[in-house]
Amino acid sequence: MNYWTQLSIDYANQRNYLDSLFTVYPTIPDGIRDIDNDIWQTIEDAFNNKKDAELLKLLLSFNLFPIKDSYVAYLKKDKSSLERNPATVARLTGRLREMGLTKIFEKCSEPKETNRQIGPLFKRWIAKDTLGAPLQKMTEFISHKGNAILLASDNEMLGFATKKLGYNRNKGLDFVARFNKKYVIGEAKFLTDFGGH
Numbered sequence: 571m572n573y574w575t576q577l578s579i580d581y582a583n584q585r586n587y588l589d590s591l592f593t594v595y596p597t598i599p600d601g602i603r604d605i606d607n608d609i610w611q612t613i614e615d616a617f618n619n620k621k622d623a624e625l626l627k628l629l630l631s632f633n634l635f636p637i638k639d640s641y642v643a644y645l646k647k648d649k650s651s652l653e654r655n656p657a658t659v660a661r662l663t664g665r666l667r668e669m670g671l672t673k674i675f676e677k678c679s680e681p682k683e684t685n686r687q688i689g690p691l692f693k694r695w696i697a698k699d700t701l702g703a704p705l706q707k708m709t710e711f712i713s714h715k716g717n718a719i720l721l722a723s724d725n726e727m728l729g730f731a732t733k734k735l736g737y738n739r740n741k742g743l744d745f746v747a748r749f750n751k752k753y754v755i756g757e758a759k760f761l762t763d764f765g766g767h
Contacts, residue, residue: 594695595760602679603634610675617671622663623652629666629678636677637665692744692758697721703747711748720746731755 581587609628616625627649629635635642641658645651652659666674696719697705703717708730711720720727724742731737731746735753745756 595691602681603632605632605675605679613674614671617666617674622659625663625666626652626659629674632678634678634680636669636674637662639665692760696745701747703749715748715751717749718747722746727755 581590584590609631613625613628615621616628626645630642630646630649635646639662641662645658669677699705701719703719705721706714706718707721708726711718711722711730712734720730722730724744727743727746728737731743735755737743737755741757743755744758745754747754
């Protein structure tokens with residue numbers, strides 16, 4: 571087994587592994603999403619008066635649509651498609667009517683899932699100077715030769731690793747550093763369970 575993988579497994583088997591992990595990924599659920607009262611009143615009117623296309627158009631403007639359906643992403647991008655797809659409008663609004671207004675409101679105002687909040691948390695942890703090496707922007711990182719952690723966007727890190735280190739994978743990078751004249755690159759993944767997001 572790879573030495574670093576074995577170290578990771580050994581560390582994960584410590585009693586306080588989750589406590590340590592929480593310092594990197596402090597996943598705390600957000601509060602419920604705010605819904606504008608005026609927009610909600612318009613939604614209630616459209617629902618009660620069976621104005622299906624208007625109801626969908628209003629609900630599609632929210633960050634969270636109340637039902638999971640594969641066609642919603644398309645409808646969000648092209649609102650004019652509501653007029654061209656009456657069967658899809660009828661199918662979706664039929665499901666919404668079965669839910670009722672109370673359940674629609676609950677679904678639209680649900681907090682963001684914690685697994686959707688963790689993307690920037692690893693970089694915030696790195697920025698706290700946790701690893702003991704200075705954080706350097708691209709020009710400083712390239713010009714100096716000592717230990718350092720590259721402070722850059724995902725695309726800038728990928729570009730650096732591709733051009734300077736011969737990295738040729740089709741995966742983004744979350745970490746580029748130099749320790750003892752050796753480069754370390756990495757992708758942060760927070761795995762909570764098998765499958766899913």
